[in-house]
Amino acid sequence: MVYEEKLGSLIRIQTVSQQDEAYAENFNFFEIALTELFPAFFKATEDIGLEKVFLRVWQGLDKTLDPLVLMSHQDVVEASGNWTYPPFSGMIKDGYVWGRGALDNKGTLFSILEASDQLASQGFQPERTIYFLSGKNEEIGGEDARRAREWFISHSIHIYMTLDEGGAIIDDPLPGAHGRFAMIGLGEKSFANVRFIASGPGGHASTPSRHSPIAQLCSFVVECDRKKIFTASMNKVVKSMLKSLAPSMKGLKRIVFSSIGLTGPLVKAVMLKASPAASAMLRTTMAFTTAQGSSRANVIPQQAWVGANLRFSHHQGSRKSLEAVSAIAHKHGLEVKIDSQGIDSPIGDPDSKGFRIVEDACRKALGIKAVPYIQTGASDSRWLAGISDYTFRFAPLDMSEGLLKSVHGIDERVPISSLAKAVDFFKTIIGLVAESQMSK
16 A cells, blocks of 8 residues: 555544544544554554553663654544545545645654554664654643653653654745755743633623723733733744754845844844744744623623633743733733643754754755754643653654645645655654664
């Protein structure tokens, strides 16, 4: 079976992550399909026995070496809207494999297992032990990855390198930077979902008073929208990203970005205005996403709230960021309630030995330059980052701007041409990291 057919068969199994486990049986079917598609992988690896968690180990020859962890996830988000082809058809058409999960994240899962299956069938035995972790609930909090973290800690296992989804192969990553690059996430922003609650006497809409709960919330939202609540800073990863991209630029931009040590303040100002994505790499962000007031048009609510999703910068962090926005909320008489909060994860070093390994794999298997960046979204790797020497977030799949928008959107699809290179990338990474001479 060719690569696209294997991936298509995985997409057809609707592993939608649901809090009520409505699709639980589909995950059983999915893992049965994996055993049929990648028999050599399953023969070479062992299930470590963590209930309901896909965590398998390929024992290395040298038990003194810290392991490599290759991560992915099996679950996908729901697929509504008007698709060119049915979202769970796994259609192979026009040079793509279509369907929910093609990019996020079954394309990566396929590539990891296919690479490992091929190596195992050839009799390859790694020097360094490799763990394969594939969560069933990444889209709804990552409980599997959290439990895996606890298992590693309880067994006193420190990880050499963790590689999970995140960045991708993209064209022209910044305005003025031309070319194709492998964007490698060396850190990700932690998050929190927060509600800002206003209370009042309520009453009939025919006799409104001033400063109703909704009016309080509106004043608060407007101030947050206009005010610079969070500080901006360029960390070492962002600076390294800009220096790496500078040779692909022309004229003044090339000069300015190449001399980031001298032109830092100017570059920071430019990035803050360049695009929401560029700005988000430099500061904490807050997006108002939910709201609730009265359930009737003629009733003033006694209580109303707005919800926001915050993504914390590494330099300001969760505590200081929450303190900054809470001060404004309290000024407007609002209660602040944190509904959920993620785990903080450290930022990596673009000059590290680990990054050199990933950089080398990108050059050998993909033929493109690796560029470090800060990931603004969350991944399961955040749970292992604190117990890993190196943590990288990268899916070696081609994602043009249109394809990036299809993730969690309509017409998600992966170019068939990128699958072979993705498999080669993971074979290369396994070869480079698993060799005994790559020890700490």
